Amino acid sequence: MARIVMKFGGTSVADLERIRNVARHVKREFDAGNEVAVVVSAMAGFTNQLVAWTREAAPLHDAREYDTVVAAGEQISSGLLAIVLQEMGVPARSWLGWQIPLMTDNAHGVARIRQIAGETLIERFRQGQVAVVAGFQGIAEDNRITTLGRGGSDTSAVAVAAAIGADRCDIYTDVDGVYTTDPRIVPEARRLDRVAFEEMLEMASLGAKVLQVRSVELAMVHGIPTFVRSSFDPPDGPQTGPGNLPTGTLICDEDEIVEQQIVTGIAFSKDEAKITLRRVADQPGVAATVFGRLSDAHINVDVIVQNVSADGRHTDMTFTVPRADFEQAMAVIEASADDIGYEEVSGSADVVKVSVIGIGMRSHAGVAAQMFKALAEKSINIQAITTSEIKISILIDAAYTELAVRTLHSLYGLDEA
Amino acid sequence: MARIVMKFGGTSVADLERIRNVARHVKREFDAGNEVAVVVSAMAGFTNQLVAWTREAAPLHDAREYDTVVAAGEQISSGLLAIVLQEMGVPARSWLGWQIPLMTDNAHGVARIRQIAGETLIERFRQGQVAVVAGFQGIAEDNRITTLGRGGSDTSAVAVAAAIGADRCDIYTDVDGVYTTDPRIVPEARRLDRVAFEEMLEMASLGAKVLQVRSVELAMVHGIPTFVRSSFDPPDGPQTGPGNLPTGTLICDEDEIVEQQIVTGIAFSKDEAKITLRRVADQPGVAATVFGRLSDAHINVDVIVQNVSADGRHTDMTFTVPRADFEQAMAVIEASADDIGYEEVSGSADVVKVSVIGIGMRSHAGVAAQMFKALAEKSINIQAITTSEIKISILIDAAYTELAVRTLHSLYGLDEA
Numbered sequence: 082m083a084r085i086v087m088k089f090g091g092t093s094v095a096d097l098e099r100i101r102n103v104a105r106h107v108k109r110e111f112d113a114g115n116e117v118a119v120v121v122s123a124m125a126g127f128t129n130q131l132v133a134w135t136r137e138a139a140p141l142h143d144a145r146e147y148d149t150v151v152a153a154g155e156q157i158s159s160g161l162l163a164i165v166l167q168e169m170g171v172p173a174r175s176w177l178g179w180q181i182p183l184m185t186d187n188a189h190g191v192a193r194i195r196q197i198a199g200e201t202l203i204e205r206f207r208q209g210q211v212a213v214v215a216g217f218q219g220i221a222e223d224n225r226i227t228t229l230g231r232g233g234s235d236t237s238a239v240a241v242a243a244a245i246g247a248d249r250c251d252i253y254t255d256v257d258g259v260y261t262t263d264p265r266i267v268p269e270a271r272r273l274d275r276v277a278f279e280e281m282l283e284m285a286s287l288g289a290k291v292l293q294v295r296s297v298e299l300a301m302v303h304g305i306p307t308f309v310r311s312s313f314d315p316p317d318g319p320q321t322g323p324g325n326l327p328t329g330t331l332i333c334d335e336d337e338i339v340e341q342q343i344v345t346g347i348a349f350s351k352d353e354a355k356i357t358l359r360r361v362a363d364q365p366g367v368a369a370t371v372f373g374r375l376s377d378a379h380i381n382v383d384v385i386v387q388n389v390s391a392d393g394r395h396t397d398m399t400f401t402v403p404r405a406d407f408e409q410a411m412a413v414i415e416a417s418a419d420d421i422g423y424e425e426v427s428g429s430a431d432v433v434k435v436s437v438i439g440i441g442m443r444s445h446a447g448v449a450a451q452m453f454k455a456l457a458e459k460s461i462n463i464q465a466i467t468t469s470e471i472k473i474s475i476l477i478d479a480a481y482t483e484l485a486v487r488t489l490h491s492l493y494g495l496d497e498a
Numbered sequence: 499m500a501r502i503v504m505k506f507g508g509t510s511v512a513d514l515e516r517i518r519n520v521a522r523h524v525k526r527e528f529d530a531g532n533e534v535a536v537v538v539s540a541m542a543g544f545t546n547q548l549v550a551w552t553r554e555a556a557p558l559h560d561a562r563e564y565d566t567v568v569a570a571g572e573q574i575s576s577g578l579l580a581i582v583l584q585e586m587g588v589p590a591r592s593w594l595g596w597q598i599p600l601m602t603d604n605a606h607g608v609a610r611i612r613q614i615a616g617e618t619l620i621e622r623f624r625q626g627q628v629a630v631v632a633g634f635q636g637i638a639e640d641n642r643i644t645t646l647g648r649g650g651s652d653t654s655a656v657a658v659a660a661a662i663g664a665d666r667c668d669i670y671t672d673v674d675g676v677y678t679t680d681p682r683i684v685p686e687a688r689r690l691d692r693v694a695f696e697e698m699l700e701m702a703s704l705g706a707k708v709l710q711v712r713s714v715e716l717a718m719v720h721g722i723p724t725f726v727r728s729s730f731d732p733p734d735g736p737q738t739g740p741g742n743l744p745t746g747t748l749i750c751d752e753d754e755i756v757e758q759q760i761v762t763g764i765a766f767s768k769d770e771a772k773i774t775l776r777r778v779a780d781q782p783g784v785a786a787t788v789f790g791r792l793s794d795a796h797i798n799v800d801v802i803v804q805n806v807s808a809d810g811r812h813t814d815m816t817f818t819v820p821r822a823d824f825e826q827a828m829a830v831i832e833a834s835a836d837d838i839g840y841e842e843v844s845g846s847a848d849v850v851k852v853s854v855i856g857i858g859m860r861s862h863a864g865v866a867a868q869m870f871k872a873l874a875e876k877s878i879n880i881q882a883i884t885t886s887e888i889k890i891s892i893l894i895d896a897a898y899t900e901l902a903v904r905t906l907h908s909l910y911g912l913d914e915a
C-alpha cells in the first residue's frame with residue numbers, strides 16, 4: 082500500500098468520456114489498496130473561456146474577482162470526477178481550496194502556497210475515501226479564493242503530495258514522459274526513464290512544457306518522486322515498465338539514477354528577445370540602473386552577458402527578455418538613455434536560446450568545447466553564452482534552431498539507438 | 499437613503515453586455531446614496547449545462563457533488579458583475595454563500611436557509627461597498643456547498659433582504675410585473691401596481707412563474723416589500739411611476755393596498771393530472787393509506803376532493819398530482835389496490851386547474867356562484883372544486899383553458915379599460 086497523488090490536466094478531463102477514463106485510472110490505484118488524492122485541472126478550454134469573460138468585463142480587473150471567476154473551472158471538474166468515481170463504486174469526495182484549506186499568500190492570480198491542512202485529507206483516507214482536490218486554487222487569510230497562476234495544478238499536486246506525505250506524485254498528461262528534446266524537431270528524441278530534479282528544473286524553465294517550474298522546485302525541496310505519464314494509456318490491466326511503473330518518466334533524486342548520462346537533454350526556448358547596449362561605462366551602478374528600470378516595468382531579464390572591458394572604461398552588455406516584453410523593454414532602455422549612458426542600443430526578437438542540460442557535466446570537462454566546435458562546423462554563430470553547473474545555454478539566430486538542436490542531440494549520443 | 503436588495507435572474511446576466519446593463523441599474527441606486535446588495539443568478543443556460551454534466555456523469559448522483567458543480571454558475575456571474583461594477587467606478591465585492599456565510603440545512607439540492615450573517619454585508623456597506631451575492635447557494639454545517647433548488651435566487655434575495663433589514667427587495671426579471679393573468683392568453687390582461695403577499699403566494703403556487711413560491715413566503719413572513727420590474731427598462735435616467743417607482747408590481751402587505759379588488763387575478767396551471775378512486779370504503783385510515791403510499795413515492799398531491807358518502811359506506815375520492823408523476827402515481831395506486839380497497843381507478847392528464855384569487859373574497863359573498871354560473875353558460879364542466887379564504891380553484895378539461903380564463907377575467911372586471 083502506498084499513499085499517492087494523481088494529477089490530471091485539462092485535456093484529460095475535457096469531457097465526461099475522458100473524466101470516466103480518469104476515474105478508471107483512479108479506481109485501479111484505489112483497488113490496489115492505495116490511499117489516493119486526485120488533483121484535477123479545469124476541463125480543457127473552460128479556463129480560457131472564464132479568463133476571456135473577465136477580460137471582456139474589464140481589461141484591467143480586480144485580481145480577487147478574477148480568482149473567484151476562474152476558480153469555478155476546477156470546482157466543476159472536481160465535482161464531476163467525484164460523481165463518476167462514486168458511480169464506479171469508489172467512495173470519493175471533492176475538495177475545494179477553501180475546504181481543505183489550502184492556504185496561500187494574497188498575491189491573487191499568482192498566489193504561492195503557504196500551508197495545506199493535509200490531515201483533512203488523511204482523515205478521509207482512513208475512512209476509505211478518495212480525495213478529489215480542485216487544482217490551481219487556494220484561499221488567502223482574508224477568506225477570498227486565490228489561484229496559483231496558469232499551470233498551477235501541477236504545483237497543487239506536488240504541494241498536496243508533500244502535505245500528506247505521499248510516496249509518489251503521478252502527473253498524467255498528454256505526453257508519455259519527458260524527452261531528450263522535442264520529438265517534433267528531432268524524431269530520434271528518446272523518452273527518459275528517469276531524470277534528476279535539477280535537470281528537470283532546467284528543462285522546465287527552458288521551455289520543455291511538460292511540468293510547471295514551481296512544481297519541480299517543490300518536488301525537489303520535499304523530495305517527492307514525480308512520475309510523468311500519459312493519461313491516454315489504457316487505465317485497466319497490469320501496469321508494466323521499470324520498477325513496476327508503466328511507460329513514463331520518473332523525476333527523482335540524482336542518486337536514484339543508476340546510469341547517469343553526461344548530457345540528459347537539449348532544451349530550447351523561442352520565447353526570447355535580445356537587447357545589446359554598446360559602450361556602456363564600465364563602472365559600478367550601471368547594471369543596477371539598467372536592470373532596476375526593467376524590474377520597475379515588471380520585465381524579467383534572463384540571460385545577462387557582460388564582457389570584460391577592452392579599454393578599462395567601456396564595455397558591451399547583452400541580455401534577454403521575454404519576446405512579449407521586447408518592445409516595452411526597448412522603450413524603457415531608450416527612456417533611460419541619459420541615466421545609463423551608452424553609445425548605442427540594438428535588439429532582435431529573432432533569437433532562440435538552446436541549452437544542453439545534464440548533471441554529468443559537473444564531473445566532465447569538455448562538454449562546452451564539443452558544443453562550440455560542433456556548431457561552428459555547421460556555421461552557426463553563437464551570440465551569447467551563459468552557463469550553470471549543469472547546463473550551457475547559448476543564444477543563436479532563430480533560423481538555426483532545428484539545425485542546432487539536431488546537431489547537439491546527435492553530438493551527445495541522445496539519438497535513439 | 500435606503501438599504502435595498504436588487505435581484506437579477508439568468509436572462510438579465512446572460513452575457514457581458516447584459517451584465518453591463520445590470521451594473522448600470524446598480525450604479526443608479528448606488529449613486530442615489532442607497533446601500534445595495536445585488537443577488538445574481540447564473541448566466542442563462544449555464545446552470546442547465548452544469549446540470550446536464552452531472553446527469554451525464556451519473557444518472558443518480560451524490561447531491562453534495564451536484565451542489566459543488568452547479569453552484570459554480572453563480573460564482574462566475576457574481577465575480578463578473580463585481581468586475582464590471584468596479585470598472586464603472588462602483589466599489590463592489592462578490593460574496594459566495596460560504597463567504598458570508600449563508601447557512602442552510604444539509605438538504606443538498608433543495609436546501610433551506612437557516613441563517614445569514616447579514617452583518618458581514620452591512621460592514622461592507624459602511625465601507626461604501628456594494629455586495630454582489632451569488633444567489634441560489636449556501637453552506638451547510640459540514641462545510642459543503644448547498645443549493646436552494648431551481649429558482650432559488652429569488653429566495654436568496656428575499657432572505658438577504660431580511661438579514662440586512664432592507665427597506666425593499668427589487669426583483670428584476672424579464673417581465674415588467676405581475677399581471678391579472680397570462681397576457682399570452684388574455685390580451686386584455688392588466689399589470690397590477692400592487693398585490694398582497696397572500697395573493698402573490700397563491701398566484702406563484704398556481705403557475706404564475708414570476709417569483710418562486712418560497713421567496714414570496716419569506717417576503718410575507720419578514721414583511722419585505724418586494725418590487726417586480728423589468729431588467730430591460732432603461733437603467734439610467736429618472737425612474738417614474740407610482741410612489742417614485744418605475745413600472746412594475748409591488749408585492750406588499752394588504753393594508754398598503756388602497757383600492758382592494760374583490761378578485762385580483764386568474765391563475766392556471768397545466769401541470770396537473772387527475773386521479774379518481776370510485777367506491778372507496780368511507781372509513782378512517784383510507785385517505786392515510788392512499789396519500790401515505792404516494793408520499794413514500796415522493797409524489798406531491800395537490801387538490802384533494804372527497805364527497806360526503808351517499809350510502810354511508812362508500813365514497814369517491816379525486817386528487818391531482820404533477821403531470822410528470824402521473825404514470826408513477828397510477829402504478830402506486832394500482833399496486834396498493836388491496837390495501838386501499840376501491841372499485842375502480844381512473845385518471846386523466848388532460849385537465850387544467852384554473853384559480854380565481856383575491857383577498858377581497860374574504861368579505862364578499864357570491865364570488866364562487868358567479869364563477870360557476872359564467873362557466874356553465876359556456877358549457878364548461880367543472881370536475882372538482884377546492885377553495886381557500888382567498889381563492890377558488892377548479893379542475894376542468896384542458897381544452898377549455900383559454901375560454902375559461904378569458905371568461906373569468908372578463909367576469910370579474912379585470913380586462914383593461
